[in-house]
Amino acid sequence: MYQRGMGLYLAHCPYHIEYPIEITRRPWPWLRVRKRDYNSTKNESSFDAAAQQPRSSEMTSLVFYGNLTALAYLVIVHILRYRRIRSIVAKYPPLQGTDGKSTSDYCMTPAEAQKIIWTSSLYDHPMLVEKALEFALFKTYGIRTRLQTAILIQTWVHVPITGPGSGVEELPKGADPRGAIALANDDYLYTLSLFIMEPAKWIEKYEWRGLTLLERQAYFVFWSEIGRRMGINNIPGTLEALVEWCEEYEQTNMVPSQTSKTVAELTTALLLYHVPPFARGFGKQAVAALCPERLNRAIMYAGDSTEDYASIADLVYYYRVPEPPVWVIKSVDAVLNLRKLFIRHLCLPRSSPQCYVPFDTTGLGAPGVCPAGVSVCPVSGKQSPNGGPVYRLHPFYANNDPWYIGSPSALGQILANILTVLGIRNPRATPGPQFKPEGYRTEELGPSSFEKSKNS
Incomplete structure (x- = not known):
C-alpha cells in the first residue's frame, strides 16, 4: 500500500526522477531528484539560437561586403562617368583673365569645337x-528625307572639319551645289539655331548631366562654321545673341498653319514608327507632352483652312491643341527622370562611340571610311581590291524605313518575320531592294538629281 501510494505521488510530483531507482520503505535517502525544468523549450530555443549564431554571422558579413561592393561600384561609376568631360574641360580652360562663367569666356577653332562636341554627341x-534634333526638325521631316538628313548631320559631326581630307583649302566656296542653294536666310538661320540650342535644352532637362559652358560654346562655334560654309548670313557673333534672335523669330513666325499640321502628323507617325499599334494612342500624347506649347499651337490638329478666320488670334483660339492629360505628362517626365538617375548612378560610360555612320578621324583614307573632301563622299572613290564597284557606306541602324541597310541574314529575316507576325515590328522595317541595300555615297544624298548608279 505504501509503495503504491508512493508511486502515485512520484508520478504526479513536480520533480523529475533519474532512473533506474528502487522504491523501498525508506526511499528518501536514495532518491536523487531535481526540479522539473518548465523552461526546457526556451532553453532548447536558446541552444538552437547559439547553434545558428555562426550562420547569422555569415549573413551579416555577406550583407556588409555586399553593401561595400555596391558602394564601390557607385564610386567607380561616378569617377568613370565624369572622367571624359573633366579631361576635356581641363584641356580647354577659359580665357586668361575670365572666370569661366559665360560661354564667351571660351575661345576655340571649329576643329577644336568639333572634338569637344564628340563627348556629348x-x-x-x-x-x-x-531625339532633340528630331523634334527640332519636327516641321520639315519627310520619310526618306529624314534619314538622309540624319546621315548628312552625322557626317558633318564625325568627318574632320579641317585637316587632311576636309577639302577646305582644295575646293572653292560653294563647290558643293547643296551648299550654294539660294537660301531664305532667316529660315535657314533659325534651323541652324535649333541645331545649336535644342540639344542643350533636352540634355539639361532629361540627361544624367547637363552641358558645360565649354560644350555650349563648342556647339555654337561648330554649327556657326557649318552655317557659314552653307552661305547663311548674319549669324550672331555670340550664343546669347543667337538665343535672343531665335526667341524673337519664333514669336513672329511660329503660328498655326495647315501645312504645319499635315507635316506634323506625318512626322509623328515617323517618331512612332516602331511603336506597336495598340500603344500609338499613348505615343501621340507622349509626343505632344514633349513639345513646347508654342509648337503645339503651330501644329494644330483641327480645322481645314486658315482662311476661315479673320485674325491670327481667332486662329490660335480655334486651333488650340488640347494639352495631353496630366497623367501622361507626369508619366513621360517620370520615365525620363528615372532613366537619368539610372544612367548617372548605375551605368558605366560607353567605351566606344555610338554613331550612325562609319567615320575615320585620321584622314588616312582607310578603305570604306575615308574623309576625301567637302563635295565628295567620305569613302574611297577607288575601285575595291576585287575589282568590284566603288566603296559605299551603310548606316549602322535605321530609325524608320531601312534605307541603305544591307540585306539581313537568313536567321535575321526569320526573326524579323516572327516579330512582324506578332505585331511588334513594323512590316516596312525589313530591308529590301526598294531601300537601296547596296549603300550610299554622300554626294548622292539629297534630291533625286544627285543620285547616280550604284556602280558609279
Missing part, C-alpha cells in the same frame, strides 16, 4: 541629341 548623350 557620341559618348555621353547620343540618344538625347538625336
Whole structure:
C-alpha cells in the first residue's frame, strides 16, 4: 500500500526522477531528484539560437561586403562617368583673365569645337541629341528625307572639319551645289539655331548631366562654321545673341498653319514608327507632352483652312491643341527622370562611340571610311581590291524605313518575320531592294538629281 501510494505521488510530483531507482520503505535517502525544468523549450530555443549564431554571422558579413561592393561600384561609376568631360574641360580652360562663367569666356577653332562636341554627341548623350534634333526638325521631316538628313548631320559631326581630307583649302566656296542653294536666310538661320540650342535644352532637362559652358560654346562655334560654309548670313557673333534672335523669330513666325499640321502628323507617325499599334494612342500624347506649347499651337490638329478666320488670334483660339492629360505628362517626365538617375548612378560610360555612320578621324583614307573632301563622299572613290564597284557606306541602324541597310541574314529575316507576325515590328522595317541595300555615297544624298548608279 505504501509503495503504491508512493508511486502515485512520484508520478504526479513536480520533480523529475533519474532512473533506474528502487522504491523501498525508506526511499528518501536514495532518491536523487531535481526540479522539473518548465523552461526546457526556451532553453532548447536558446541552444538552437547559439547553434545558428555562426550562420547569422555569415549573413551579416555577406550583407556588409555586399553593401561595400555596391558602394564601390557607385564610386567607380561616378569617377568613370565624369572622367571624359573633366579631361576635356581641363584641356580647354577659359580665357586668361575670365572666370569661366559665360560661354564667351571660351575661345576655340571649329576643329577644336568639333572634338569637344564628340563627348556629348557620341559618348555621353547620343540618344538625347538625336531625339532633340528630331523634334527640332519636327516641321520639315519627310520619310526618306529624314534619314538622309540624319546621315548628312552625322557626317558633318564625325568627318574632320579641317585637316587632311576636309577639302577646305582644295575646293572653292560653294563647290558643293547643296551648299550654294539660294537660301531664305532667316529660315535657314533659325534651323541652324535649333541645331545649336535644342540639344542643350533636352540634355539639361532629361540627361544624367547637363552641358558645360565649354560644350555650349563648342556647339555654337561648330554649327556657326557649318552655317557659314552653307552661305547663311548674319549669324550672331555670340550664343546669347543667337538665343535672343531665335526667341524673337519664333514669336513672329511660329503660328498655326495647315501645312504645319499635315507635316506634323506625318512626322509623328515617323517618331512612332516602331511603336506597336495598340500603344500609338499613348505615343501621340507622349509626343505632344514633349513639345513646347508654342509648337503645339503651330501644329494644330483641327480645322481645314486658315482662311476661315479673320485674325491670327481667332486662329490660335480655334486651333488650340488640347494639352495631353496630366497623367501622361507626369508619366513621360517620370520615365525620363528615372532613366537619368539610372544612367548617372548605375551605368558605366560607353567605351566606344555610338554613331550612325562609319567615320575615320585620321584622314588616312582607310578603305570604306575615308574623309576625301567637302563635295565628295567620305569613302574611297577607288575601285575595291576585287575589282568590284566603288566603296559605299551603310548606316549602322535605321530609325524608320531601312534605307541603305544591307540585306539581313537568313536567321535575321526569320526573326524579323516572327516579330512582324506578332505585331511588334513594323512590316516596312525589313530591308529590301526598294531601300537601296547596296549603300550610299554622300554626294548622292539629297534630291533625286544627285543620285547616280550604284556602280558609279
